[in-house]
Each structure stands twice: as structure tokens, then as C-alpha cells.
Amino acid sequence: MTTSESADQDPNPLDVGEIMRLVDAALAAVGAATTTAELKQVRIDHAGDKSPLALANRAIGKLEPGQRKHAGQLVGQARGSVNAAVAARQNELNAAELEAALQTERVDVTLPVDMHPEGALHPITALINDMCDVFVAMGWEVAEGPELESEWLNFDSLNIGPDHPARGLSDTLFVEPASDHKLLRTQTSPVQMRTLLSRDLPVYIVSPGKVYRADEYDATHLPVFHQLEGLVVDKGITMGHLKGTLDHLAQAMFGEVRTRLRPHYFPFTEPSAEMDLECFVCHGDSVGNPDRPCRTCKSEGWIEWGGCGVVNPRVLKAAGIDTDVYSGFAFGMGVDRTVMFRNNAADLRDFVEGDIRFPRSLQGGAR
Structure with a gap:
């Protein structure tokens, strides 16, 4: 090679x-x-x-x-x-x-993110919280009780006699067997009687919660709705204290608004009254004016808000309270109706049908 x-x-x-x-x-x-x-x-x-x-x-x-x-x-x-x-x-x-x-690819976990739509409290829950805050700020207590209640606490102890129409099957949902005398409470007033029977005086409480009635399910009625009731029992309590308390609550809920007490009858208060709010849409201008009708107050100028009055002495005696020493006042209003007033909601069924857009729509409209 x-x-x-x-x-x-x-x-x-x-x-x-x-x-x-x-x-x-x-x-x-x-x-x-x-x-x-x-x-x-x-x-x-x-x-x-x-x-x-x-x-x-x-x-x-x-x-x-x-x-x-x-x-x-x-x-x-x-x-x-x-x-x-x-x-x-x-x-x-x-x-x-x-x-x-x-x-x-580092993520700054301290930066605000908007990965999901913002949640919201249900309008009724939010309003109950707001209303209770008004009273807690005045030194009152929030009291609660069972929704399944005894007939005596729901009716008899509150001076609602056995023949009263509210005790009929057309209004009240009784629970079987009838011999147990149990029902779904028709008001939160039994909480007031439970408080009087279990606590020392004086008493300043509000009792929010669900109540049940045999009502139709429509735009203005629900078989399950919410109330907030208040009770004061102390020495020297008068109707004037009641008026001042309700005026304070009305202003906290609706701003500067006129109120009035209209004589009425309730078995558990005497004297009794209905509290009305001046219509915050027409402010009374629709009364007698067919050219400016108001759907909110039906051109009456006032909107019924709730019942109230001086506690009937029979109710205090049922709780063993000396009516010569103590007196008190009580009131109650529908929370659902209050939400409707504050937000111009047209249909109560929207409150229970679970459409998430409904509570969000009220967030911007709440007063």
C-alpha cells in the first residue's frame, strides 16, 4: 500500500x-x-x-x-x-x-385576582344582619328559638284564644300527631315568651327568623318568610319609647323617612298600632292625583310596614311578671317586605328560586 x-x-x-x-x-x-x-x-x-x-x-x-x-x-x-x-x-x-x-412563570400570590364571580349574601340574610346591628348598637340582644314550636307558646301565652282565626288550618301548619300540639311557628313571638320565662328583667331583645303560614305561593305571599320582632320589658316603658325606637330603625333602613302609627288590634299588645312609612317613591304626591299614580303605595301615600304596641298585661302575667311594676312594648315586621321596599323588588318568588343573578342585582340597588 x-x-x-x-x-x-x-x-x-x-x-x-x-x-x-x-x-x-x-x-x-x-x-x-x-x-x-x-x-x-x-x-x-x-x-x-x-x-x-x-x-x-x-x-x-x-x-x-x-x-x-x-x-x-x-x-x-x-x-x-x-x-x-x-x-x-x-x-x-x-x-x-x-x-x-x-x-x-412565577405567580405573585399577593396580587388581587378575579378568577370567579364575586359572591353575595342573600338579600334577606344581609338585611337581618343590618337590622340586628341597629339594635345591638343600642345595647339590645339577639335571641333565637326553635322553628318547631308548642301551640301554647305560639298562641295561648300570647293571649291568642282557642277560637282565633290564626289557629285554623287555613293559616297554621300543624305537625302530626295533633295530640302533641306542635306546629311550625307562625311568628317569632314565641321567642319573646321563652325569653320572659328564662331571663331576669329587664329584657331588650330582637328575634329574627323564619316563620311559616299556610299561604299561597305568589308574587306577594310565601309559605315560608322571615320576621324580625322586638321586645322590651322594663320599668316605666311607654308608647313613646316604642315610637322613638321604630323611628330610629326606619331611618337606619330607609334614610330620612316620615312614619306614622295607625290604631289597630293585636291580642298580645294593648294599645296596638300599625306602623306606616311615607311612600319613598311618590312621597304622597300620588294621593288624589290620577295623573301621577304610584304602584308602590297604590296612591295611598303610605306603606304598611309592621305591627306594634304596648305588651298586653295578660302576656306579662302568663310569664309571671308583676304588671304593677313592669311594662313593655313589642313590634314586628316582615324582613322580606322590607327588602322589597328598599330595593323595589317586584316579586317575592325571586327571593327563593335560587337565581344567583337576583342577589347580585340588589347589591347595587340597596339603599
């Missing part, structure tokens, strides 16, 4: 110097890789099945038996060095790329 012919042939893949050159080239390429994608290509070029070191490994089989051991050790060490360098570099690049991703 001539010198020129020898120069044209490929380098001997099993030459020690050539193997070291291949290893150096591979290590240099590994060190130069700056991404995992580049390193993947380096692995293919220098440690893959078609890389020079892989070809050198396959060429071992063509050697004489005595030469194979030394050549195998040489190529094996070379391939091991390259693979170890690739693995080490892979770990470095993975860590670097992870750190970069964490920096670029």
Missing part, C-alpha cells in the same frame, strides 16, 4: 489516539450544549448507535482474539466517559431550565 493510498483511508477507529480524540470532541460538545435540545443532539452524534464510538465498538468483533480485550476496555471506558458527561450535563441543564421557568 502506497503512502497516498494510506492517507485516503479513514482513521483506524481502534487507534488509541483516535479514541481519545473522539472522547475529547464529545466532551467539548457536551460542555458547549446550552439547552436540553442541544444536548439531545450531542448524545445522538457522540453516543448514539451511529456515532464514531459506536462504530468503533462494533469494529472490535473484527480484531484478532488477543486484541479484543484491550480494545474493548479502551472503547468501553471512552463510551462510559461520554455517557457520564452527558448525564451530568443533563442534570445541570434540567436544573437551569427549571429555575428559568420558575422565574418567568
